[in-house]
Amino acid sequence: MRGRVANVLEDPVTKNLLINAEDTLLNRPINLEVDMVVLAAAVQPSEDTDRTRKLFGVSKSMDGWLLEAHPKLNPCGTTTAGVFLAGVCQGPKDIPDTVASAEGAASAASIPIHMGEVELEPYFAQCIEEKCAGCGMCVNLCPYQALALVEKDGRKVMQVTEAKCKGCGTCGGFCPGGAIWMQHFATPQIVAQIDAFLLGGEQ
Incomplete structure (x- = not known):
């Protein structure tokens, strides 16, 4: 199951935990009763992210993650032509989202490789x-x-x-x-x- 948790409450009788969440795969709300809830470990940018960012001229967010050129129009590209992003360098992601972004970045990178050149904007x-x-x-x-x-x-x-x-x-x-x-x-x-x-x- 993959979903977004709204809240976790304790049943006053059984002392079990009641989870109210949204199943993002089935797109419907779900309610679960469990014995234990384990919080996921926090994810932070790698220590050398800032050095890599400066090396390739890529912007970063306030939290230190690498920023894409546009979250909707160009989610894998960057402000530096020929440099693409994929995976958790942009922020915490699960496996399906990581694979999807990797496929998008690979597809975008294959275009200049096939053309043999990178097209630049005439603004400088x-x-x-x-x-x-x-x-x-x-x-x-x-x-x-x-x-x-x-x-x-x-x-x-x-x-x-x-x-x-x-x-x-x-x-x-x-x-x-x-x-x-x-x-x-x-x-x-x-x-x-x-x-x-x-x-x-x-x-």
């Missing part, structure tokens, strides 16, 4: 080297480790690894010199969209 940060002061503050802020300082023409400037960048805009919003802008989301483009909305298409 770009640096205006003339404005970049080489302070490196954006490098520490990037959640995907997509930025780095490189030596160029005798000074340090920020360089973007486009394959890692997800276009979140964190670096662009923080840059004190305004040296970073987002591909397809430049300030003139956004201002033009706002003007078009406010003016209703009128010039």
Whole structure:
């Protein structure tokens, strides 16, 4: 039986335990009388989960579990292209759910393997080297480790690894010199969209 327990009560006469639960397989409520109830041991993320997360650029929940790209639309994928999740790395799961997520991750991973390449979104940060002061503050802020300082023409400037960048805009919003802008989301483009909305298409 697999189900969700609502409550556990003690019978005042027999001293047995009465369990009220929902059978998730049959989709109906059930009531059981048992002698003993054993609580399942708590499950926590592995100690090296955070190191693995940083290595592959995967987000985590407040409880420390690895986060999928979207719980409904992309439950096995992550924000890093080509990296997929399966099993209890996402949270406590029983065997059927673990097998189902593993099958989904294997199926999703087989697509880029068969194609021979990974398709990336065309949204990434770009640096205006003339404005970049080489302070490196954006490098520490990037959640995907997509930025780095490189030596160029005798000074340090920020360089973007486009394959890692997800276009979140964190670096662009923080840059004190305004040296970073987002591909397809430049300030003139956004201002033009706002003007078009406010003016209703009128010039």
